[in-house]
Amino acid sequence: MAASATRRRDWAKGANHALREAGHRAGGAREAVVELLSKQSCCLSAQELCDRLGEQGSNVGLASVYRALDLLHGMGLVQRVDLGDGNLRFEPIQPGGEHHHHAVCDSCGRVTAFEDERLESALERLAGRLRHSINAHEVVIHGSCGRCSSSSGAGA
């Protein structure tokens, strides 16, 4: 989908702009993280980001990746995703609010992203019933992916 590619490019542009606005310099490592992040369709761990940057020739330190992610997270530009395997992952937050959640297959470990409009509105309505404002929400489903559940017992 071309629209999504455009959106990602916009996200990178917006993120860099926001960083400038907030008084941050244009460091190479951080821009590399932003650019790589903008190309992902789903979440990556800090280590994965660091490795991929290395493969691309940008030798970015892991600490810088964490620094950049932390900053971006603090500015509401990326969300942390915790799939329960002990590794935090990160993905861009689209300004339009478009986002997805994750389903983890407990048999094969595969992570599937899904969007669901009804779930989102259910979560919005939930806000009205809680004495707690909702800045962000995270939903993680555990179960068997289509592949594993069709092949009968889904070996652990």
Add this chain to the structure above:
Amino acid sequence: MAASATRRRDWAKGANHALREAGHRAGGAREAVVELLSKQSCCLSAQELCDRLGEQGSNVGLASVYRALDLLHGMGLVQRVDLGDGNLRFEPIQPGGEHHHHAVCDSCGRVTAFEDERLESALERLAGRLRHSINAHEVVIHGSCGRCSSSSGAGA
């Protein structure tokens, strides 16, 4: 609520029974973990469980706590709760499906448990729309708790 106390006792009984059925011996450490877990209204970290057991006189090793939790989790008797603070927490899964989710205050760090029937049914309906079976789900809300949001701008 007495019903809930009964349910918790039932959970402990059921968990111990399931462990026997699965061919596990009745070890003191594991039983202590099960019993302590069954008394909690919300999730605890492994370290907290270990500390509390120590206070009660049961000198249970941290490794045994992890072992027990891992086993129980593998048997679908406890759920891991990840609130994003780097500590996994654990709580019993009630066989009846009654459970709650968690809202984290990004200002003060307080964790609030909530139950919401409508959210649960929304999640059940979601299952029908995904090519992914749902064995478990986890919802974490981030925002400001009632206390923090009432005191004006709720610091980042």
Add this chain to the structure above:
DNA sequence: CGTTAAACGAGAATCAGTCTCACTAGGCGG
């Protein structure tokens, strides 16, 4: 009781994430 292997406790090992520090380089006035 004696045998056997699961369960246990203590501490070592691992590993994601954070912190430190000397060094590099972006931004800016001269």
Add this chain to the structure above:
DNA sequence: CCGCCTAGTGAGACTGATTCTCGTTTAACG
């Protein structure tokens, strides 16, 4: 264009949660 100042950076030390290891304990079963 040059040099200063500080934010940004990379390597590696550090931390703390979780897992692994290993010698000891003890439940289960005859």
